[in-house]
Amino acid sequence: MESTATLYIVPTPIGNLADITQRALTVLEQVDLIACEDTRHSGKLLSHFGIGTKTVAIHDHNERQRAQWVIGRLEQGQSIALVSDAGTPLISDPGYHLVTQVREAGHPVVPLPGPCAATTALCAAGLPSDRFSFEGFLPAKGKGRLDRLGVLAREPRTMIFYESPRRVLDTIADIIEVMGPDRPLVLARELTKTFETIEGRPAADLLAWLKEDDNRTRGEMVLMVHGHKAQEDELDGQTVKTLKLLAKELPLKRAAALTAEIFGHKKNALYKYGLEQGW
Template sequence: MVSIKKGSLYIVATPIGHLQDLSPRAQSILREVDFIAAEDTRHSRHLLNHFGITTPLQSLHEHNERFKSPVLLQRLHDGESMALISDAGTPLISDPGGFLIQAAHAMQLNIIAIPGPSALISALSVAGFSADRFVFEGFLPAKSGARQQRLKKLLEESRTLVFYEAPHRIFDCLNDLVQIFGEKREAVLVKELTKVFETVYRDTLSGLFDWLNARAERQKGEFVIVVQGAQFDNKAIDPKTERIFWLLRQELSLKKAAKLASEITGVSKNTLYQFALDSKNV
């Protein structure tokens, strides 16, 4: 049993599949708070019933968050305690709750994180790419045109890229990744994390596309796509370009120096930026 702080908002991570991933601390919090705000009360009630938790539920989703948040926050202000959960994983990671948290901070309410499952972090941990620096893009645009435009902006991103994708869009999304990033970019498809049919498959983007296309059932489930960041060859930077860059760097920020040097020399600003990071003399 934990000691609940009055007037506190607990941000509680819930399982992304395997129910035993709900920590003992999270179970105690959900059992002891005055009420729980859930993305889908019907979905969350199944989870709570499994653990014998009878705490009252309030719905809080993208369509009612701005309307309901003031009422819920007033209850916190009056001394009640509340837990925020999403349908699965850590709240606010591609889930509702941002408006509520911002308003809670504005009211100087006590906000407490109860860590636990996250599809983002779990996928990174099994992908085998650099996780020291990464970019989380959540769900890409649903329409191919907008999705490709977004991917073009990420083409030269050197950090590991992480995307969420729904089953009805996974095939088209991978197709666009191949078109924009090229067939040979390394990537990992992580499917149904912590569930019975959990799959971690690493290959080139074209290899993932072929694997997914080979059997229709492979396109079912919840997906995380982890893509290796763009790889740059520092040999592409000749001595003249290097000198120009470092002269600019003496007077400008790294980002501005890379941008201006790129305009002068024609070398990609991302290549110059990565060159500086690799040189450890930023």
């Protein structure tokens, strides 16, 4: 461990306790204090490994206020480990405001590698993994969720979401509505645990499969969505917007020709699209 007071970001297992690293155990044993999302939850983990380091609660509701308290402890020479309930802190978990303020105060922040449900699921999904977008949790309410999915409908990268058992069926139904029934999905649930399941199907098929057995919608979930595959003649939003603006000022053929020159599309395809839209 570093000789100066340090804030350590320590990942903990997402299910299987054997996934904790030796370095994580060493840090948790040697720091002066462990900042936990839930001290009772983390207490069980620490007890399992015989770690008696003092704990303090830092979570979504008190993180901003406790940050200065943590900085005060660091200034006194005490090192602190930050853990969440499971996985890597800050990944859809508290810690962002704390880390920002600690760094701004000039104290070192040292991240440890370790478990993360998003990347663990992606490795086994069979979806493109060279580029991906981690989206965390979708909005809980239907309209907000539909609006967000609408923004992501043409995202070309694989998308990774965290989802709850209560909403997963509604979420997949919304994906079908916005992205179509054939969009490939992979649902990973209970990763590293006894009932780990990784199931990949087109959206409509996956929804039907989940409805066949209530047990399939239980547990912690990672939902992955194949990125949008643009068709060769498909028009993106910026192209359509440009064509529409030009068509208001110019004959459609001229507007189509200029738009084709700007964006590299075929002018006949743009002209046909404009006619279909009544421009």
